[in-house]
Amino acid sequence: MSQAPATMNANNGKLIVEKNAAHRELNGDEKAAVVLLALGPDFGRPIFEELDEIEIRQLSRAMVNLGPITQQMLDDLFVNFVTSLTSNGSLSGNADSTERLLLSFLSPERVDSIMEEIRGPAGRNIWEKLSNVQEDVLASFLKNEYPQTVAVVLSKLTTDHASRVLGSLPEELAMDVVARMLALEPVQKEILDKIENTLRTEFMSTLSHTRRRDSHEQMADIFNAFDRQTEARFLTSLEELNRESADRIKALMFTFDDLTNLESAGIQTLLQSVEKGELSLALKGANDATKDYFFRNMSARAAKNLKEDMEAMGPVRLKDVDEAQSKLVNIAKDLSARGEIVISKNRGDEEMVA
Incomplete structure (x- = not known):
């Protein structure tokens, strides 16, 4: 006995299935879409909150194109769903569940290697x-x-x-x-x-x-985040343990004084991106050469005002100076990552042309 055409929609968390739609096989996206529609907003929301934007778009597209679903199709789907859930204990196939499974019988180092290869950048x-x-x-x-x-x-x-x-x-x-x-x-x-x-x-x-990241490069970034006293303490200790590693790390570190290697256009772009108060504080603890470089790349009026602000500040904590200088370095790195400036450890490394 044939059935009448069926349509499907969600109403107050319930799936309404009208009779008479042709039975057909559902693909993975369609099955997930049917289950979420059947759960409705109240029970489906926690699941959607665990999905990323791409997965939500994929499921939404499947819902829009779902078409008619028969009561028999719905019954079969939930029977298979419950059977799989009770027999396997989980239906979640993602990076986290895979990593947990691998950790149950492989060493953490081996799992890290496998997951890094899978994930890539x-x-x-x-x-x-x-x-x-x-x-x-x-x-x-x-x-x-x-x-x-x-x-x-x-x-x-x-x-x-x-x-x-x-x-x-x-x-x-x-x-x-x-x-x-x-x-x-x-x-x-x-x-x-x-x-x-x-x-x-x-x-x-x-x-x-x-392309694994060089450990010295990673350590240089860590040292960059230190205040100058902690940085000096660690570098001194490392020099006693391993002079070669200490020298490599120092060569890779990008410090506030390295900002003097920026071209004039680069330093002016940086100056436009920093707050006046942060700049005054950062330069308060800088050496004379670094101060002069910044002043030379400002207008005479701006340099005069900045010097007056620095004098008016009086004594400042070294910790506050370090934090201000770190902020300027991080801003410079962000500008470099966006291609707005070019930073280097030594301007002498750059190719010169006549």
Whole structure:
């Protein structure tokens, strides 16, 4: 006996299923959408709160396109759901649950290695992951690929990152890629899937092993966060234990005095981004050379006012000076990360042209 067409909607937390819809198999997204609709706002909200934006969009799209669901389809779905829940104890397949499972029979070091390889750089999909890879590293990999493949990859990246990667490629290859990007047509899903799989298996999976952060670089960042007394104490002790490591860390540290290596345009950009009070406090404890460099890159009136503010402050705590200088260094690093200034340890390292 045939049934009449059925429709489905949520009403006060209940799933209303009308009769007579054709029975069909549901995919994973559709099953999740049906369950959440059946739970309704009250019981479904805690689940939605555990999802990220991409997952919410994915489920919302499945709900919109769900179409008719029969009572039999609904019954079968919940029978399978309850059966799976009671037999397996959990239906959560994510990074956290996987890591907990691995920790039950593997060492923490081995689990860290596995999860780092799976996660790769920050990002939800392969293209977001690539946007967190340094341009020279990505360019080094892409230069061995077909120009058409490189064109497709760059077309999927953000324009800023794509421009930096393109600039890091050999010129002949880069111009070939530019020409192909200009003529690029919509890429078939099968081809795009193949490119994504290649990037994931041949590039991203090995990146975490080949580009592990240098421990001295990490320690230099930690030392940068110290106040100057703690920094001096640790460096002195480290010099006694391991002079080579101490020298490497000092070479990697970026300090307030290193701001004098900024070009005039860079220091002026920095000055526009800091509060006057923070600048006065930071310079109050700076050496004369650093003070002079800042003053030279201000107007005569601004420099005069700043000097007067510093004199009016009177004695200040060294801790407050350190905090102000750290804020300026962090602002400079943020500006550098956005490409607004270029910072370096030593301006003498830069290439000079006549």
